[in-house]
Each structure stands twice: as structure tokens, then as C-alpha cells.
Amino acid sequence: MTSILSQPVARLGCLNGHASLLPRWRGAAPIQRAIMAGDRETGMMVMKMEEGLDTGPVAMVEKVAIAPDMTAGELHDRLMAQGASLMVEALAQLGINCLTFTPQAAEGVTYARKIDKSETRVDWTRPSGEVHNHIRGLSPFPGAWCEVEIGGRMERLKLLRSALSEGVGESGGILDDRLTVACGSGAVR
Numbered sequence: 001m002t003s004i005l006s007q008p009v010a011r012l013g014c015l016n017g018h019a020s021l022l023p024r025w026r027g028a029a030p031i032q033r034a035i036m037a038g039d040r041e042t043g044m045m046v047m048k049m050e051e052g053l054d055t056g057p058v059a060m061v062e063k064v065a066i067a068p069d070m071t072a073g074e075l076h077d078r079l080m081a082q083g084a085s086l087m088v089e090a091l092a093q094l095g096i097n098c099l100t101f102t103p104q105a106a107e108g109v110t111y112a113r114k115i116d117k118s119e120t121r122v123d124w125t126r127p128s129g130e131v132h133n134h135i136r137g138l139s140p141f142p143g144a145w146c147e148v149e150i151g152g153r154m155e156r157l158k159l160l161r162s163a164l165s166e167g168v169g170e171s172g173g174i175l176d177d178r179l180t181v182a183c184g185s186g187a188v189r
Contacts, residue, residue: 014049017083023104026054027112036137044083046090057101071139122146124172128186135162165189
């Protein structure tokens with residue numbers, strides 16, 4: 001694993017706020033990956049940084065439910081507010097030598113790799129639940145997208161919201177004037 005901190009900095013000790021329930025979703029995109037995977041819960045953690053990527057012991061945890069229609073942007077804002085409060089509390093405890101750390105579990109490790117542009121296109125052949133999670137996990141940035149024909153030209157359409165819906169049709173086909181789109185199974189609107 002690549003070293004994140006140089007040895008001199010690591011010896012001094014650093015605290016980090018991480019937006020997942022470690023060891024699940026170590027890495028660059030924990031918020032997006034949690035939603036895209038359909039997780040129903042995540043959280044904010046204050047941890048001690050080590051040379052490994054998000055491997056350090058944890059001092060504080062605050063869990064948060066992921067609502068079925070919550071986007072990555074909405075979850076980000078909620079977790080960042082929680083993280084700021086949690087970090088203030090952690091620093092206060094550190095100042096009076098009361099901050100304790102617990103090693104992360106060895107099992108349940110997953111990696112939240114950086115979102116690549118190649119993953120942002122919607123695959124309408126997937127089940128509707130996966131398509132819905134994909135759209136909200138990438139909203140507002142970098143944004144899920146699809147191509148639609150408008151006036152004889154193919155145009156890229158960025159999708160920021162979706163809702164599960166009923167419907168049957170050819171994957172990617174528009175089913176009604178509410179822009180309900182057929183998926184591999186089910187539909188999204």
C-alpha cells in the first residue's frame with residue numbers, strides 16, 4: 001500500500017475525519033460508494049492517521065442513516081457538519097488527555113476507489129434499484145448521465161435525481177410523459 005504520510009509527520013500524530021464506518025469504504029469516495037452500494041447506514045469517524053490509507057485506530061464515531069432518496073451531495077453536507085462537531089469534541093478530549101483509540105476491525109475492509117468518468121454513464125440494463133443508487137450516488141458531482149436523441153442529434157443528459165417506479169419495457173426506453181425509464185427490471189422516474 002502506498003504511504004500517505006511521511007515518517008516525520010506520522011510521528012507527530014494527525015487526526016482525520018473520515019466519512020464512513022471504517023473499515024468499510026476506506027479511500028477517496030466513501031460517500032458515493034456507500035450510496036451506490038445501497039448501504040442504509042454510514043457515519044463520520046475521527047481517526048488517527050497512519051501510513052496506510054484510512055487504516056488508523058478510531059477515536060469517535062457518529063452513525064447516520066442513508067435515506068432511500070438521499071443524494072451524495074446531501075449526505076456529504078450532513079456528514080461534514082457532523083464531522084466538524086465531532087472533530088471539535090475530539091480535540092477538546094485530546095487537550096485533556098481523554099481521547100482513546102480503538103483499532104479497526106480486520107474483517108469487513110472495503111475500498112472506495114475514486115470515481116472514474118467511465119463509471120458515470122447509466123446502464124439501463126441493470127435493475128431499477130441499482131440504477132437509482134447509481135444516479136443518487138453520483139449526484140450532484142460528477143453526475144450520472146445518459147444519451148437521448150433530441151431533434152435527430154444524440155445529446156448527453158445529466159441525471160441528478162431519480163425515484164423508483166413501476167413499468168416494463170425495453171431497457172432505456174421511455175415509458176411515459178413523466179420520463180419513467182425502463183431498466184433491466186423495474187423502472188426509474
